[in-house]
Amino acid sequence: MNTFQTAAGSVSGFQLCFRSMYHTGHGYVFPCDAHGQVNLDALSEKALNNYLFARGVVGREFFTPAVECALH
Numbered sequence: 001m002n003t004f005q006t007a008a009g010s011v012s013g014f015q016l017c018f019r020s021m022y023h024t025g026h027g028y029v030f031p032c033d034a035h036g037q038v039n040l041d042a043l044s045e046k047a048l049n050n051y052l053f054a055r056g057v058v059g060r061e062f063f064t065p066a067v068e069c070a071l072h
Helices: 045-056
Strands: 003-006 014-019 026-032 066-069
Touching: 026 045
Parallel strands: 003 026
Antiparallel strands: 014 026, 014 066
């Protein structure tokens, strides 16, 4: 089962994906631009906290994030 926490509001067509190193199908997805830049001001408080957590544990809990085309 895939369990990705998503942050709503993607209008750019891209998303930044943090995939778990230990649990296949788990991770976080955030709307971003083509360069992987996330608009932190557009995130809810919970999404911002999740983004900062995911970014802080890259290499320990999550692989380096990847920019992907958002599915609509």
